Amino acid sequence: MTAFYRHFVKPILFQSDPEMAHDWTLRILHKLSQNAHLLATFETFYQASPLPIQVEGLHFPNPVGLAAGMDKNAKALPAWPSLGFGFVELGGVTYHAQPGNPKPRMFRLPSDLGVINRMGFNNNGALATVQQLEEWKKTGGWPKVPVALNLGKSKITPLESAPEEYAKLVHCFWRWADFFIVNVSSPNTPELRKLQGAQAIDHVLSAIDEEVTACRAAHPTLPTRPIWVKVDPDLSNPELDALMEVCGRHSVQGIVATNTTTWRPQHPSDSTYSQTGGLSGAPLRERSSEVIRWIHQRSQGKLKIIGVGGIMTARDAWEKIGAGACLLQVYSGLVFKGPTLVQELVAGLSNQVCLHGLKSLDQAVGKGLPFLAEED
Numbered sequence: 444m445t446a447f448y449r450h451f452v453k454p455i456l457f458q459s460d461p462e463m464a465h466d467w468t469l470r471i472l473h474k475l476s477q478n479a480h481l482l483a484t485f486e487t488f489y490q491a492s493p494l495p496i497q498v499e500g501l502h503f504p505n506p507v508g509l510a511a512g513m514d515k516n517a518k519a520l521p522a523w524p525s526l527g528f529g530f531v532e533l534g535g536v537t538y539h540a541q542p543g544n545p546k547p548r549m550f551r552l553p554s555d556l557g558v559i560n561r562m563g564f565n566n567n568g569a570l571a572t573v574q575q576l577e578e579w580k581k582t583g584g585w586p587k588v589p590v591a592l593n594l595g596k597s598k599i600t601p602l603e604s605a606p607e608e609y610a611k612l613v614h615c616f617w618r619w620a621d622f623f624i625v626n627v628s629s630p631n632t633p634e635l636r637k638l639q640g641a642q643a644i645d646h647v648l649s650a651i652d653e654e655v656t657a658c659r660a661a662h663p664t665l666p667t668r669p670i671w672v673k674v675d676p677d678l679s680n681p682e683l684d685a686l687m688e689v690c691g692r693h694s695v696q697g698i699v700a701t702n703t704t705t706w707r708p709q710h711p712s713d714s715t716y717s718q719t720g721g722l723s724g725a726p727l728r729e730r731s732s733e734v735i736r737w738i739h740q741r742s743q744g745k746l747k748i749i750g751v752g753g754i755m756t757a758r759d760a761w762e763k764i765g766a767g768a769c770l771l772q773v774y775s776g777l778v779f780k781g782p783t784l785v786q787e788l789v790a791g792l793s794n795q796v797c798l799h800g801l802k803s804l805d806q807a808v809g810k811g812l813p814f815l816a817e818e819d
């Protein structure tokens with residue numbers, strides 16, 4: 444299947460505009476999601492081997508999840524586990540439907556395995572996404588893996604009203620999400636990143652805490668929905684420390700590290716680097732791993748970490764586990780490597796667990812163990 448993607452599917456996709464290729468793929472996966480037989484067939488090809496991990500009461504069949512931004516409107520929810528994913532992050536969803544930035548707004552850097560995007564939270568809005576989720580529940584398409592919702596601020600919402608918008612989103616999705624990711628780190632919504640400042644994030648998390656208490660009281664039979672915060676890789680270490688300190692005062696379970704970067708290489712190999720937006724993929728890998736290592740060490744492992752940024756190979760995935768991530772996500776890797784990437788990553792991680800003589804993956808989290816070749 445890997446050769447099939449690289450030789451047949453990818454050349455066709457890469458001939459078209461990146462956003463068109465993305466929309467085309469999503470439409471196919473949406474259709475696929477409505478057909479249980481086709482889903483089962485896909486599963487036989489793409490199923491990942493089991494590598495279970497338990498994170499604060501949630502069971503993940505494997506640690507590789509779909510990153511935010513790929514399925515903003517939950518159109519293909521049933522399809523992702525059939526492609527091997529151990530969990531799915533939907534969104535970013537904003538309360539209000541919005542078109543996002545003018546096109547073109549997504550660019551590939553094929554020789555560097557990078558992507559630049561300035562989508563600007565284009566999405567159908569919270570109510571439409573709730574309807575889509577209801578539909579999947581009704582038609583039996585709800586996946587068996589954990590589902591997270593990535594929450595963003597609408598462009599029309601002033602920064603000072605952001606806490607209310609995040610709280611409203613928690614309210615809307617309480618019945619549907621297994622956990623929430625508070626996205627205050629996208630570079631493509633003006634001023635959004637200011638919400639990572641200590642005082643601003645404190646206000647956002649206080650509003651969310653209140654809403655969580657209300658939702659727990661209103662739905663006593665449902666499990667609680669943990670809150671994670673997604674950070675950007677351009678924060679300095681003191682800024683990260685300040686953010687972590689605030690997270691520690693609220694009921695934040697973990698950090699998603701990282702979102703895309705506004706950084707650019709000093710000697711760019713491609714003129715596309717001059718595009719405005721967030722850079723993801725291989726050029727982000729190292730910085731994202733540094734942020735993970737910092738958060739893991741400074742929080743002494745207390746904050747759980749979902750590691751995301753430039754994972755293209757099992758070696759990259761192992762690096763993030765060693766830095767302190769207990770779960771991983773991919774976006775750009777899927778663009779360049781295709782859907783067999785998930786299987787490949789899970790198999791590679793399993794192999795490392797075996798070669799190091801560990802009983803489970805969580806024994807490797809934060810240990811910085813080397814990536815062993817078979818013969819080592």
Ligand SMILES: Cc1cc2nc3c(=O)[nH]c(=O)nc-3n(C[C@H](O)[C@H](O)[C@H](O)COP(=O)(O)O)c2cc1C
Nearest residue numbers: 510511512535560701702723724752753773774775
């Ligand atoms: C086209 C595109 C859209 C994205 N949209 C979102 C989003 O809505 N919310 C979010 O938190 N991250 C979003 N991201 C960031 C990814 O979730 C991820 O953090 C980042 O791409 C790094 O991972 P990668 O190197 O595997 O792509 C987006 C990324 C891309 C490429």
